[in-house]
Amino acid sequence: MIEGDIRFLNSISATVSLPGNLLSWNRLWYCAKKAAVTSFMPEKKKKKAPGTPRKRRKLAGQSTGLGPQDLLGASPPHNVEELQQTIENDGGKVLASYREPFSGHWLILAALPIGQVEPTPYQRNLSDAHVRKLESVIAKLGRFLDPIIVVRGKENDKGVKYWTPNGNHRLSAMRTLSAKSITAIVVPEPAAAYQILALNTEKAHNLRERALEVIKMYQELATLDDATEETYALEFEEAALITLGLCYLERGRFSGGAYHPILRRADEFLKKSLKTALSIRQERAKTVMALDDLVVEKVEALKSKGLTSPYLKSFVVARINPIRFRPKDAAPLGFEEVLDRMTKAAAKLNVEKVRVEDLARSGGAPEE
Numbered sequence: 001m002i003e004g005d006i007r008f009l010n011s012i013s014a015t016v017s018l019p020g021n022l023l024s025w026n027r028l029w030y031c032a033k034k035a036a037v038t039s040f041m042p043e044k045k046k047k048k049a050p051g052t053p054r055k056r057r058k059l060a061g062q063s064t065g066l067g068p069q070d071l072l073g074a075s076p077p078h079n080v081e082e083l084q085q086t087i088e089n090d091g092g093k094v095l096a097s098y099r100e101p102f103s104g105h106w107l108i109l110a111a112l113p114i115g116q117v118e119p120t121p122y123q124r125n126l127s128d129a130h131v132r133k134l135e136s137v138i139a140k141l142g143r144f145l146d147p148i149i150v151v152r153g154k155e156n157d158k159g160v161k162y163w164t165p166n167g168n169h170r171l172s173a174m175r176t177l178s179a180k181s182i183t184a185i186v187v188p189e190p191a192a193a194y195q196i197l198a199l200n201t202e203k204a205h206n207l208r209e210r211a212l213e214v215i216k217m218y219q220e221l222a223t224l225d226d227a228t229e230e231t232y233a234l235e236f237e238e239a240a241l242i243t244l245g246l247c248y249l250e251r252g253r254f255s256g257g258a259y260h261p262i263l264r265r266a267d268e269f270l271k272k273s274l275k276t277a278l279s280i281r282q283e284r285a286k287t288v289m290a291l292d293d294l295v296v297e298k299v300e301a302l303k304s305k306g307l308t309s310p311y312l313k314s315f316v317v318a319r320i321n322p323i324r325f326r327p328k329d330a331a332p333l334g335f336e337e338v339l340d341r342m343t344k345a346a347a348k349l350n351v352e353k354v355r356v357e358d359l360a361r362s363g364g365a366p367e368e
Helices: 002-015 022-038 078-089 128-141 168-176 190-194 207-221 229-236 239-250 256-266 274-304 312-319 335-348 356-360
Strands: 093-099 106-113 117-119 148-152 162-166 181-186
Touching: 078 093, 078 106, 078 148, 117 168, 128 168, 148 190, 162 168, 162 181, 162 190, 168 181, 207 229, 207 239, 207 256, 207 274, 229 239, 229 274, 239 256, 239 274, 256 274, 256 312, 256 335, 274 312, 274 335, 312 335
Parallel strands: 117 162, 148 181
Antiparallel strands: 093 106, 106 181, 148 162
């Protein structure tokens, strides 16, 4: 319809004898042609005002999980009954057993002797500020309202039988307040102890903490069976965290945030057993640290020119990043190729050509 109107107007302009006022006729023809086009164009979406909240995702049309009456509507299976008896024998007290509402897995709510509970050994260090805040709140309220998550494991030489992958700060706060026991949700499946990143919501992990927890889990799981990295994809979260974790173990102050966005796209889970893959991961970590040594040399050279920005390392890494401007439809680059290109680019980087304004456009530093 639009094309027909335009062709009609064009034919008039070509065949009709134009009046003396040619400018007026041309203006009339232009306005009519524009009206023919714009009248059928979709309206432009109005820009949202700053601070306008985003629309939330629509709820699923069909509900899932169990209803309230179904959480206690069946007898617990044999393994849950055995665990209940074990908790009682350990000096604890079973308060309830029920099925969680989403998938129907059995859980036990219990009070445990606080001396028998410890955090899983591959967790991050405690945050003193967070523990102190919890101590203050619990003491002020006079209530402990947030049970920790635990699994029952083998008793160690200290008499510890229960391990928490999510609740270390609450456990420490209750210990400081001289509590005798702590309420816990006991998960019958011991594998839940390795799902620390998925479970831990009380204090967000930074990159260093995530990577160190992943590699410590990795090293322990490698002694258990011949499972592959892909088997523990949920527990490890990202393949890049394994490699970065080894870097952090070697260099406590390693700048993993500068390389994480690149490794996240280039590093993948290996289809090999953890025992076999660990040596490959160690070589990859050495490659990343060797690249970091080159980057540090360039950073020092830039500093000698008088550039003292805290973002120098991020700037250098961005300049040698082969993925940064790679087309989305291009074939992905593997870990070895990415690191090889970056190493060569770092060696060739001429710091004499770097200007202050180049650094100013580079932005801030990535998360650590």
